Amino acid sequence: MNVYDSERIAQELTARDYRQVHDPARADLILVNTCSVREKPEQKVYSALGRFRRLKKKNPKLIIGVGGCVAQQEGQGLLERVPFLDFVLGTKELCRIHEILDDLEKSGERGCAVNLDGRIDPYRGLALSPDPGRPTSFISIMQGCDNFCSFCVVPFVRGREVSRPSKDLMKEIGVLSSQGVKEVTLLGQNVNSYGKQTPGEPGFVELLERVEKIPGIERVRFTTSHPKDLSSELIQAFGRLTKLCEHIHLPLQSGSNRILKRMNRGYTREEYEEKVLNLRQTCPEISITSDIIVGFPGEEERDHQETLEMIRKIQFDDLFSFRYSDRPHTRASLFPDKIAEELKQRRLSELQAAQKDITQRKNQAWEGRDVEVLTEGPSKAKAEERTGRTRTNRIVNFPGDSVPIGALVRVRVWHALAHSLRGELL
Secondary structure, three states, rough: HHHHHHHHHHHHHHHHOOOOOOOHHOOEEEEEOOOOHHHHHHHHHHHHHHHOOOOHOOOOOOEEEHHHHHHHHHHHHHHHHHHOOOOOOOOOOOHHHHHHHHHHHOOOOOEEEOOOOOOOOOOOOOOOOOOOOEEEEEOOEEEEOOOOOOOOOHHHHHHOOEEEHHHHHHHHHHHHHHOOEEEEEEOOOOOOHOOOOOOOOHHHHHHHHHOOOOOOEEEEEEOOHHHHOOOOHHHHHHHHOOOOOOEEEEOOOOHHHHHHHOOOOOHHHHHHHHHHHHHHHOOOOOEEEEEEEEEEOOOOOHHHHHHHHHHHHHHHOOEEEEEEOOOOOHHHHHHOOOOHHHHHHHHHHHHHHHHHHHHHHHHHHOOOEEEEEEEEEEEEOOOOOOEEEEOOOOOOEOOOOOOOOEEEEEEEEEOOOOOOEEEOOO
């Protein structure tokens, strides 16, 4: 979502005669777009600002701003903490960037726009001018969350759930298609809830059906899907919508019912397992990835073992796992029974080792098979190779520097690596 927000802000600034540069030393304006879902990315914000401070000493006219979730979380306090910072732009105030820049130019007044009230569409009124030639694109269909998981800062930095008007989404995807985009990923903190708070709007499955009909779009993905709201209707969509890719990211967070309850997740491990079974019955090829938080307050060894057991039972295609860290305003930050960092790290290492073996076996199962790959660009490993993704979201590298970006090609997989596949063009 931060990638998408950054693109929309850049498009808005381009419409006002700014031009993007890749070297910060050449910039008149630097905007650091931030994430605060965990402690580590929040720390990186201050490291980045420290680097840019040196640029401002050389060029006092340089404007530096912070946007995104850290900006929303800290607000005016960020300006007080960082005296050389010029403005703070919250997650729902993107359209006010010109107002802030105008005030800076006229009076030198530092700006802080962090209003989060109401179910406001933060993208309404922003310029839409995506760069041509990209084969894939994100599109935010909703923002915010009403679930209030005990560990999660999102409701406090992205606000309450708000769905963007479907007519705006259809228009935007149509523009993306005209610019050469073949694959769109629909974004939201909980896409399953799309339209529920807005009378007259379609539900999420109907929205997928509408996107399916847009000419030029060949693939559709979405993230993230909350397990408690994963409906049988959405599960069945994987068996009938031809453009919907065979991949779902379904965050588990813990394999212990006791911890899931403390997390306020709204489902049990048994309910989660049943939905995975239904997904695989409906779409046998489906790739399922997930998130796990290790070392949640009060997590005992038996809870950790239940999570390991769940991972081995479900056999996820890949897993994003993290050590728990307190987040401001959340209920879990007040829980007294915190886990020692060294114990968190041991459990994380055990979990990642178990998943590494599973992912390796899953990847090896693709050796010898022919797959459809959307060509996204040059391979990072070799300039003469191309890279892309299968419909199941696996990275594939293959020789063929003459293959145009955006081409859908058939590739025979001949070797599986830990995080990617290698193959040959058919």
